[in-house]
Amino acid sequence: SRRYTITLLPGDGIGPEVISVAKNVLELAGSLEGLEFGFKEMLMGGAALDLTGVPLPEETLSAAKQSDAVLLGAIGGYKWDNNEKHMKPETGLLQLRQGLKVFANLRPASVLPQLVDASTLKKEVAEGVDLMVVRELTGGIYFGKPRGFGTNEDGQEIGFNTEVYATYEIDRIAHIAFETARKRRGKLCSVDKANVLEASMLWRKRVMAVASEYPDVELTHMYVDNAAMQLVRNPKQFDTIVTNNIFGDILSDEASMITGSIGMLPSASLGKEGPGLFEPIHGSAPDIAGQDKANPLATILSAAMLLKYGLGEAKAAQRIETAVLDTLNRGFRTGDIYSAGNKLVGCKEMGEEVLKSV
């Protein structure tokens, strides 16, 4: 039997609830495929700030680095919103991504037939949507230097950041994106603002260069403003999208809302080597924290991505994915995806139902 060490980062808000449920599902699905897990729970985000004064304690990062994969709940909350930058939960997340060197963020957004009504888009527009956003995660304006505050020639205060990409950063994310598209429907759309930004011009040039190694993948380019429109107009036109850190932040959230069920959507953040980071795309939802109302399915599906992309355990991953669909088919729904005729359950009960289906 294969043994893996998993770092659990419950974080803030509904994070602990969804992590505890997902852990059980991961454990069961794994054991049925002969896998054993050692779990290590560590502090992160606001929870870490309150207890240690920093959003990502050193022990957390080093435990994460030494493990085989990291499963994160959610971070942040009103309480820390006005903190200075180095004391924000979000800063801890950025440090974790950078520390683990997970430069490729995969965010699937698909509309399940069972949940097509949850979308605010018309049924004929939403049904069948199945896309993947590949977002560059450790570069661009999120990390670019110089950054900070200063004064301009007129003595006015300024705030500034640098959007910057180097060839190798673009090349490696492009490779991941082409590989991803190849395993899907073979279509890749690269999103940039190459009609205005030099960083985007280099992006487009390198994506086109890397494309020569993937003649079987159909590559197109789209400006980011147009992409934001096309996701609303006709999301079905997209298979795989690749884009930079900030555009990916915006477009992947837009794409996820188009499915109408962000409580369902997982994500994977991967590097060249070392453990991957897996987390639901939803936030910490402080308003419903501790009330057993959260939808744990996004975190459960993140555990499936952990198995598949993080550990190469596709069979155990498949067990979880099938169990989630089966649970939906049996009519169980948390509040965020509830519709008439189904059974309304809380976070824990949803977890128990998924366990039955694993």
Added chain:
Amino acid sequence: SRRYTITLLPGDGIGPEVISVAKNVLELAGSLEGLEFGFKEMLMGGAALDLTGVPLPEETLSAAKQSDAVLLGAIGGYKWDNNEKHMKPETGLLQLRQGLKVFANLRPASVLPQLVDASTLKKEVAEGVDLMVVRELTGGIYFGKPRGFGTNEDGQEIGFNTEVYATYEIDRIAHIAFETARKRRGKLCSVDKANVLEASMLWRKRVMAVASEYPDVELTHMYVDNAAMQLVRNPKQFDTIVTNNIFGDILSDEASMITGSIGMLPSASLGKEGPGLFEPIHGSAPDIAGQDKANPLATILSAAMLLKYGLGEAKAAQRIETAVLDTLNRGFRTGDIYSAGNKLVGCKEMGEEVLKSV
């Protein structure tokens, strides 16, 4: 009778068609209110590139500066897409905005009852949407320095841009946004990424400072990724949105697509003094250029914004807005907004029908 000089910039693709129709409407609506116009047509965009080698000839900029307002059709096309930066039609547009110092871009996005079916959003989500995006237009990453290409420490090629805002730039766009919100429903949502970017932190700080002068306007803040989601989830929650140049580019296009009728949407770009720039938000649509299929209503409504915001001629503006609604009520539709039971017309005929209603 009051006399105004208007610079017309037909530009590329469908630009000349929609400008010629809008000019007639502007002339008639104005004359009924005792206004006289002197029109001066100038080269801009790809049309200028082909004839003069630059996308914004000096004569065009100086004519624009000397006029009372500028009406632009559309610029760009496949033909020039791979040009170097200084030879792109888009660069001409950026030079024009900078040359006219039009730092405030107003982009209304509203769903007309007559066209609610054109939206890809469910009727109950789309109907009643009426929002205004106030986009900063002459600062941020579009114009920030340093920018360009270079090599990093490892000898790798890099492309870089600077997102930078100074206090005065944020303050002046904030004032415009608060004034705009005050004339609407009194709600302003400022969109930034202050959890990550220093430029956004200063943005938020200054918007909050300016807010003290507008106690009657309700101010909220939203991160850009969340805003991209909320526009899909529930666009009715927004009244006025204010944001930086690049986020405004993305969100205003997303918002316009939510209405389902980007062929209908105008925009105004205004400075502290000097002529404003008015243009439809749609592009040059090279695929239907010269076929008399374009929807001229966005340009006609841009002419109405020109009258209202550019010349202070609210009555003549109102004439145009009423005429457009009346024409829609009489069932005339271009292809992009056509639905069964209505009368399909081309660009010219639509213009003639609007003239009848002025």
